[in-house]
Amino acid sequence: MKFRSLIVGLIAVGMSAAAVAADPITIKFSHVVASDTPKGKAAEFFKQRAEELTGGKVKVEVYANSTLYKDKEEIEALQMGAVQMLAPSLAKFGPMGIKEFEVFDLPFIFDNAEALHKVTQGPIGASLLDKLGGRGVTGLAFWDNGFKSLSANTPIMKPEDLKGKKMRVQSSKVLEEQMRAVGAIPQSLAFSEVYQALQTGVVDGTENPHSNLYTQKMHEVQKHMTVTDHGYLGYALITNKKFWDGLPAEVRGQLEQAVKESTDFANKIALEENTKALEGVRASGKTAIHEPTPEERNVFRKAMVPVHKKMESRIGADLIQSIYAETGFDPSKL
Numbered sequence: 001m002k003f004r005s006l007i008v009g010l011i012a013v014g015m016s017a018a019a020v021a022a023d024p025i026t027i028k029f030s031h032v033v034a035s036d037t038p039k040g041k042a043a044e045f046f047k048q049r050a051e052e053l054t055g056g057k058v059k060v061e062v063y064a065n066s067t068l069y070k071d072k073e074e075i076e077a078l079q080m081g082a083v084q085m086l087a088p089s090l091a092k093f094g095p096m097g098i099k100e101f102e103v104f105d106l107p108f109i110f111d112n113a114e115a116l117h118k119v120t121q122g123p124i125g126a127s128l129l130d131k132l133g134g135r136g137v138t139g140l141a142f143w144d145n146g147f148k149s150l151s152a153n154t155p156i157m158k159p160e161d162l163k164g165k166k167m168r169v170q171s172s173k174v175l176e177e178q179m180r181a182v183g184a185i186p187q188s189l190a191f192s193e194v195y196q197a198l199q200t201g202v203v204d205g206t207e208n209p210h211s212n213l214y215t216q217k218m219h220e221v222q223k224h225m226t227v228t229d230h231g232y233l234g235y236a237l238i239t240n241k242k243f244w245d246g247l248p249a250e251v252r253g254q255l256e257q258a259v260k261e262s263t264d265f266a267n268k269i270a271l272e273e274n275t276k277a278l279e280g281v282r283a284s285g286k287t288a289i290h291e292p293t294p295e296e297r298n299v300f301r302k303a304m305v306p307v308h309k310k311m312e313s314r315i316g317a318d319l320i321q322s323i324y325a326e327t328g329f330d331p332s333k334l
């Protein structure tokens with residue numbers, strides 16, 4: 001009898017030890033775009049690598065397409081610890097009180113991905129991520145999406161074509177000012193509301209990298225699109241600071257490795273995904289795609305670059321100057 005209860009006891013202890021070992025740390029990763037976008041794919045890649053590298057000690061649940069939270073709510077949810085990871089667009093940190101991130105929204109500030117990466121993957125990027133600490137958030141990395149096109153139901157060949165148009169923007173004062181600079185009326189809307197707003201005429205047009213436009217089917221409700229590449233849209237991969245700091249050191253190290261690998265992955269696939277999406281829009285036959293000549297593009301540049309000076313007091317002249325110094329951008333060369 002004694003022997004039997006010992007065995008039963010041992011089994012019970014063994015079972016609860018197994019239950020503890022099998023009880024993984026859960027990371028809820030919420031985002032607002034489709035799964036087949038650069039961010040959606042990178043989030044899935046992070047899930048796979050985090051689970052592999054931690055040997056199952058961490059389980060990542062990815063919630064795409066605003067299924068868990070919309071733009072504004074997701075940041076609040078992260079700060080409260082209701083979700084553990086997000087990758088909001090850099091244009092969405094203003095409402096959180098970090099206005100400096102809007103420097104990435106300045107039109108034409110990055111001539112190409114190489115210039116951009118000098119900032120996001122260099123010391124300026126690191127110091128920007130550090131600023132998040134004071135808001136209970138740890139900044140882990142920058143993930144690319146791409147450069148934006150303008151779209152509407154009428155052709156946009158020159159800045160005047162945007163005059164009086166209601167253009168949807170993300171929640172960034174710089175983007176609002178950029179639209180005003182060309183005579184448009186900016187309307188800040190959550191990403192999940194854009195398709196319907198375009199369809200019902202609440203707004204006339206928008207700006208997006210092709211991957212976002214295509215996967216949300218915005219091309220079905222936008223007859224014209226101009227590949228202006230006038231501005232950049234990318235992400236900061238962020239986590240709840242208390243959660244991250246409280247992880248066992250070994251697990252945190254493994255997750256840092258997963259972050260590194262998924263950042264390389266995100267930044268490798270972004271351009272390709274956007275190119276494929278543009279081809280998808282073209283193949284749909286629903287949207288006329290205008291590719292401006294360098295001269296035509298320069299007219300947009302001339303109209304929009306004065307926004308840099310105008311937004312100095314919001315973003316910080318020093319930060320803007322440090323980016324010019326890093327990338328070689330010269331606003332006087334128009």
Ligand code: LMR
Nearest residue numbers: 032033089170190191212
């Ligand atoms: C948008 O709102 O247009 C984008 O920030 C969506 C995203 O996450 O790419």
